[in-house]
Amino acid sequence: MVERAIVEAIKDEWKDALFTSLGRFPEAATPNDRYLALAAAVRRQLVRRWVATSEAYYKAKSRTVCYLSAEFLLGPHLGSNLLNLGLYEEARQAMSELGLDLEEILGQEEEPGLGNGGLGRLAACYLDSLATLAIPALGYGIRYEFGIFDQLIHDGWQVEKTDKWLALGNPWEVPRPEISFEVGLGGRTEGYQDERGRFRVRWIPDRVVRGIAYDTPILGYRNGTANLLRLWKAEATESFDFAAFNLGDYWGAVDQKVGSENITKVLYPNDELVSGRRLRLEQQHFFVSCALQDMIRICRAKDPDLSTFHERYAVQLNDTHPSVAVAELMRLLVDVHDLGWDQAWEITRRTFAYTNHTLLPEALEKWPVDLFASVLPRHLEIVYEINRRFLDDVGRRYPGDGERAARLSLIDEASPRSVRMAHLASVGSHRVNGVAALHTELLKSEVLRDFHQLWPEKFVNVTNGVTPRRFLVLANPRLSALVTEAIGDGWPRDLEELHRLEPLASDASFRERWRAAKRANKQELADVVRARAGVPCDPDSLFDVQVKRIHEYKRQHLNVLHVVALWQRLRREPRAEVPPRTVIFGGKAAPGYRMAKLVIKLVHAVGAVVNADPLTRDRLRVAFVPDYNVKNCMPVFAAAELSEQISTAGKEASGTGNMKFAMNGALTIGTLDGANVEIREAVGEENFFLFGLTVDEIPALRAGGYRPRTLYEQDGELRAAVDAIADGTFAGGDRQLFRPIVDSLLGDDPWLVTADFRSYLECQARVAEAYRDAERWTRMSILNTARMGRFSSDRSIADYAREIWHVEPVPIDPEKFRRR
């Protein structure tokens, strides 16, 4: 039911904004003006909640969660703000009465792509849930001028284009030039005696940059809460260095300004590879220092005494990227605010908690000591002092065990010596968590084993979750409407209510409607695929989807091998009873990751041949949808029927795409990896397609002298598929192009693609068999959605709040934010 008065108000506010803030009359408005005008109307409602929330938090004196993350992959704001305000339908109506189309206006928004993938998107889901659970919280991060690159495809190859998300203005942020802090870089330290005769250290940086706060309100779901995401932009302390300017060195003067602003220019586009770049360390220190100085400012505004800092703040480190915070808080407390080391250390440890997101060794951050010293000389001294005290404790616990001490040390002594950021984060935090049950177990038994032996009580698991508001309500309006009709409208805030759909899985007419919703979604995606990938596809075929960053451990190439094998089988056995399939890929490759880029090329190359084959084109299609991002993923989750979660066991920390698919009623084909394990438990093993080696089986395989070539020789289908890739079938006869992929499959096979091929192929056959029975498939699909309630990020945040942060909600009085 749309409320008439609200529709009128939105229309008035839209016209008013168009006129007063944009200086346009409706007929002259560009698409961007129309979007900005609606955003302005929505913003008024947002601000009302924002003020009510700040006031409530100010009075409540409750503990505040600070989520420190180098990435927040937010996605477009307008749609989710309308949804959270409960104004979506009213806005649609208002726009339509103005002769405009809401969906078109929503499409105009450039998303803030301030993250690479799962980790950044998780941070965004957590902000959504923190606000929805009315938990006082601030997100702190970096306002990158250029976010994750846009992906273009030229001749099957990825080409990167800079993401100019700010070019047309950003109506959601509020610059706060009065909230700004200086951040030092480089230079040296010196000792001195303070007025009380104590030895102190001061840092004399050789560069100082200024961080300016930019605030974006983050709404809770229809509860009046608006928390804050505070992103920092780097500026020069003085626009011009006047000394240099006056000496006639104009370039020198401007250079310094440009150098400072570079710090927040661009997001590093690597997903799992960490490269030790100076600018990246500067970025990390920059935002962390601004955030901590900001917390101290707020804390001291009420009470100059910092001894209860940890009672006022719970600071979560989203991976090690912000972990220099451990040293920076020590520096601020000891050097600047004059606390003793022991007291400062107690506060620091009780403030921080650390989330690990990876098991891949190449993704564990380590900074060469020389580089660290040249950017953060004082912090290095502090790290050494933390380490000295820590290793003393270790020595007392394990006398004479030098090897253990070397393994635990914050410093890796292997050349070049480096600072192990995961160790700094673990020592400086009171809790360390993994992001899925299996991942946490592997952290305890492998990556952080020695720390777990030292402090078993420090380790907890918090399985990831995703926000159902964006990934179900907004992404899949058809299914959402059906669910609401069946079980009422409480489920977006309490996703466990989806369980009430279970009995409906055996209701034939409900199944029929469920299928109809999915079918309409598939038609919509088919249109997108045709428009954006140039591939027509049959909406009645099985939509088999793998979208995520392109990475060898995620094994898109295993999926491609199946496509090739299926194609060859269809050619061999034209009468084979297998349902038609459309295999859809999407995802970005890190610009420097050659293998990943080659996999993208391979998908296109196989697609070009398969889609053109008159013998098979009605039964198999392959498409790569370019520029996968938060905006583009929505129709994909809504339409998918089969979700590919096929990483090598033990490599995917959790995965969150797996959750988005299953919530939307896709069935998963997956390995026992990351959160797949828990998803399978939740939805029931009979509703999940499992294949592949398990974490426990892999060492035995390797120890037994695993030879991929033997499998290749013995398995005819594997051989034929690999041969086709090798012999130029998909490369116009070129045998060199895909050689690196073939060599990897038959050489070391580091990701066990060859090893898992047979099991995957058989599992895909079971998928095909199940799909032929539409009623059975639909039943499984409904049960998947019904049982995914625990993968809401609301549950994850409730876990963090209870087990790690010890924070309580501060709900907002509805009287304070009602319209008008």
Ligand code: F58
């Ligand atoms: C991802 N990590 C994990 N890292 O791979 C995924 O399993 C998990 O579900 C997700 O985190 C959330 O916990 C990830 O996305 C990055 O993108 C980093 C960016 C900065 C450089 C290092 C990797």
